[in-house]
Amino acid sequence: MSLLEVQGIARAFGGVQALQEVSFAVETGQIHAVIGPNGAGKTTLFNIISGLLRPHAGRITFLGRDITALPPHRISRAGIARTFQTLALFENMTVLENVMVGRHLRSHSGAVAAALRLPRQLHEEKRIREAALGYLSSVGLFSKAEAPVSALSFGQRRLVELARALATEPRLLLLDEPASGLNPRETDDLAQLIRRVRDDSVTVLLVEHDMSMVMDISDEILVLHYGRPIASGSPAEIRADPEVIAIYLGGEFTGAAC
Amino acid sequence: MNTGKTAAGILLLTLLAVAVQVGASVSGRDYYLTQLTMAAYTAAVVMGLSLLVGYTGQISLGHAGFVAIGAYTSAFLSTAPLAHASGTALGKSLLRFHVLASRPELYGDGTVVSLAPGLAFLAGLLLAGLVAVGIGYPALRLHGHYLAMATLGFGLIVYRLVLGTAFLGAADGISSVPPLPILPGVACTGEPGQRIANYYIAAGFTLMVLLFLLNLTDSRTGRALRAIHGSERAAAATGIDTAAYKLKVFVLSAILAAAAGGLLTFYRGSIGPSDAGAMKSVRYVAMVAAGGMASVWGALVVGFVLTFLSLRGCFGSFDDAVFGVVLIVIMSFTPEGPFGPLRTLVVRFRARRRPALANGESEKEIPRVVA
Ligand SMILES: Nc1ncnc2c1ncn2[C@@H]1O[C@H](COP(=O)(O)OP(=O)(O)OP(=O)(O)O)[C@@H](O)[C@H]1O
Ligand SMILES: [Mg+2]
Numbered sequence: 001m002s003l004l005e006v007q008g009i010a011r012a013f014g015g016v017q018a019l020q021e022v023s024f025a026v027e028t029g030q031i032h033a034v035i036g037p038n039g040a041g042k043t044t045l046f047n048i049i050s051g052l053l054r055p056h057a058g059r060i061t062f063l064g065r066d067i068t069a070l071p072p073h074r075i076s077r078a079g080i081a082r083t084f085q086t087l088a089l090f091e092n093m094t095v096l097e098n099v100m101v102g103r104h105l106r107s108h109s110g111a112v113a114a115a116l117r118l119p120r121q122l123h124e125e126k127r128i129r130e131a132a133l134g135y136l137s138s139v140g141l142f143s144k145a146e147a148p149v150s151a152l153s154f155g156q157r158r159l160v161e162l163a164r165a166l167a168t169e170p171r172l173l174l175l176d177e178p179a180s181g182l183n184p185r186e187t188d189d190l191a192q193l194i195r196r197v198r199d200d201s202v203t204v205l206l207v208e209h210d211m212s213m214v215m216d217i218s219d220e221i222l223v224l225h226y227g228r229p230i231a232s233g234s235p236a237e238i239r240a241d242p243e244v245i246a247i248y249l250g251g252e253f254t255g256a257a258c
Numbered sequence: 259m260n261t262g263k264t265a266a267g268i269l270l271l272t273l274l275a276v277a278v279q280v281g282a283s284v285s286g287r288d289y290y291l292t293q294l295t296m297a298a299y300t301a302a303v304v305m306g307l308s309l310l311v312g313y314t315g316q317i318s319l320g321h322a323g324f325v326a327i328g329a330y331t332s333a334f335l336s337t338a339p340l341a342h343a344s345g346t347a348l349g350k351s352l353l354r355f356h357v358l359a360s361r362p363e364l365y366g367d368g369t370v371v372s373l374a375p376g377l378a379f380l381a382g383l384l385l386a387g388l389v390a391v392g393i394g395y396p397a398l399r400l401h402g403h404y405l406a407m408a409t410l411g412f413g414l415i416v417y418r419l420v421l422g423t424a425f426l427g428a429a430d431g432i433s434s435v436p437p438l439p440i441l442p443g444v445a446c447t448g449e450p451g452q453r454i455a456n457y458y459i460a461a462g463f464t465l466m467v468l469l470f471l472l473n474l475t476d477s478r479t480g481r482a483l484r485a486i487h488g489s490e491r492a493a494a495a496t497g498i499d500t501a502a503y504k505l506k507v508f509v510l511s512a513i514l515a516a517a518a519g520g521l522l523t524f525y526r527g528s529i530g531p532s533d534a535g536a537m538k539s540v541r542y543v544a545m546v547a548a549g550g551m552a553s554v555w556g557a558l559v560v561g562f563v564l565t566f567l568s569l570r571g572c573f574g575s576f577d578d579a580v581f582g583v584v585l586i587v588i589m590s591f592t593p594e595g596p597f598g599p600l601r602t603l604v605v606r607f608r609a610r611r612r613p614a615l616a617n618g619e620s621e622k623e624i625p626r627v628v629a
Contacts, residue, residue, distance in 0.1 A: 090488030
């Protein structure tokens, strides 16, 4: 059984058919990339998988369970975490607090325990904090823990989102253009980090325009074009695919440029 | 966790409250305590609203409606005569178990039997909570400003209802509300002999609300609320049931408003439609904004001070206008409150100066999660 199965997904915005008949499967333990020109529907696909958007047709199963109609917090609880192409950090909090929110699912204390400062709540709060620091450490931002997120560089902010997503301990991690806005060195570090995450038994579904990174780290690639899947296979197969090459040479698909 | 800081703050505030009372009594200005008491109850409403508006980012433009529900339910149920009750066996046993209470007739020498003030008060909280669920459940499932619009309509309806309902006293409101017994010999009431006791009842209530909200905001729940404010979709994708949290906070703030409204009514012995007016709701929002939005302390201080000044008549005939101007000025120039820019500076300065963590953890002792 595949970890994630996407079957016949369709979604339109007004007259724009953003996704049509999109079907694919993500295998456990892989880095699976989704590529395609701007407007191909990649982010829309992520929004549908993570429950922020409803598909107009199709079905999504995760770990054998139908998650198509679940609200986002239930999908997150089922084990799917994500980052956002247009960053969605909690600007009103510190870096550490942002990642602590990622531990929400892995903790339980409610309002009453908090109001009464019960020992069990204090203990849990300490564990949340330490775990969050561990994730910050993993992305190299330990020293920024107490800084407000607004004080970070763009690349660092992307890493905070990554740490927050990892802190939920997902089975599947959706990364929407994690390398955009990073310099080449930061991009290399990120590729290493994504590999380590995969080795840590988190399956990764990756949307990325940086072709060298995609070709380098992916096990499987799906190409979307105007909302339809036009090719899928290993990096070598995708490189050799005539239709993909046609899009490249047609100049629409300009690799790292966007 | 700011447990130490919170405890120190509460302790200091308690000492300050005692000092103010002693100062007022010694200097023969006991009458100040009346306005201080009413300002304390209002500050509790503002703190509860700051949890909703400031922390969670959901706007209520009808909180005076919840204050009014608490106030009118307390006043009506504790004064409405249950004429036949005292005669029946059931009535007698209900009296014995303090479900009903009797008091001397205002004009004449019989007695009137009504629901016990304590139960009338609790009924007000219950009703406010139920109404909040009714408004919040549909409005908070959607994203956007539906709650602001729904509560605006709700506030106007409550005002019209109390103004137009004969058994709620219409334009006159309800008066001769009996005392609410709190301890043996101590009641929430406006009797001059109980003025100091009532100052402490109000201070105790407000301090408890303060402690509760400080602890709540500095916790997993508080982070979830701020996350919803920061980015609702990111909060949802991080596993937070945003609709449920928003509803719970709305209901909580409504119940706090009703509690303050009820206590205020027993203290003053009366309630009128002006407390349900839309301008009162705007005032609450203005005070939350002036307190720095997401700041329980700010809400307390601003809610208390501005209400006290208003009750003292310091704003003269510009009373309502002052709150409107406060709202406009804050929103236009410093949406994070008058101390917002200062706070940002302090946070940035600290982040630069002291990269070490508040709890003193060092990177070596924290294991990396992803190797
Ligand atoms: N909320 C929305 N309302 C209307 N149209 C939308 C919405 N979201 C996406 N679209 C449209 O759907 C199509 C697919 O957009 P999407 O953001 O999924 O593309 P993408 O592959 O992520 O592109 P990019 O590489 O630029 O991020 C585009 O035509 C876009 O304009
Ligand atoms: Mg996109």
